[in-house]
Amino acid sequence: MPSSRFSSSFSSPDVSVTIDMGNPFLNRTVDGFLKIGTIAAARVGAEEMFHCIRKGSISEHKLEHSLKKMCKEGAYWGTVAGVYVGMEYGMERIRGTRDWKNAMLGGAVSGALISAVSNSSREKVVVDAITGAAVATAAEFLHYLT
Template identity: 70%
Template sequence: MPWSRMSGSVSSPTVDVVIDMGNPFLNLTVDGFLKIGAVAATRSVAEDTYHIIRKGSISSNDFEKTLKKMCKEGAYWGTIAGVYVGVEYGVERIRGTRDWKNAMVGGAVTGALVSAASNGKKDNIAVDAITGAAIATAAQFINYFI
């Protein structure tokens, strides 16, 4: 019985910005800040653009509000990503191994720090630390299997 085989790959262009701070810890932290911060800022612009199009008009006030929101969201999520990546890398260096436990500790510390900076309630800090650990660990397992 005749058969044929086809193989190929699809890839998209990638853009990678590398900033060398002279230290791997700083390099990873800044890289996480820039990448996630850019995603958050882009999401903010897309959301505001949708609302402006729906409204049917744009004013200088809309533009200024969008720009402020874009900077705020980019800085907020970039900072969270930078803290997470930095803590995970630090734990990896201390433990001397790269596994899901580093992600769990990184997520827990990041969740606790964000919660403490946001509201400071002890119950929320513990819950947010557990949530951060769970999300980071789940993401690590999903990344491993894909």
């Protein structure tokens, strides 16, 4: 019986910008900030463009508002990513091993730090630490699966 088979592979483009800060901790932190900050800004830009197209008009005020929103979101999510990447790398250096526990601890510390800066409730800080640990651990496990 005749059969056919389709085989191919997909690869994502490798876009790397290296900024050498002279320290591996700083290098990873800045890299996380730039990559995730850029993604967050691009997401906001795409949303804003969609809203302008849907309305059928764009104004200088709307453009200025969109750029400010892109910068704010990019800076926020870039900072979150930078703190997480730095904490995970710090945990790796402190523990002397590279495993999922670094992601969990880095996520917990990052979640607690970011929450403590923006919230005053101890309970919210603890919940955000648990959430950060859970998300980082899940992401690490998913990374191992692929």
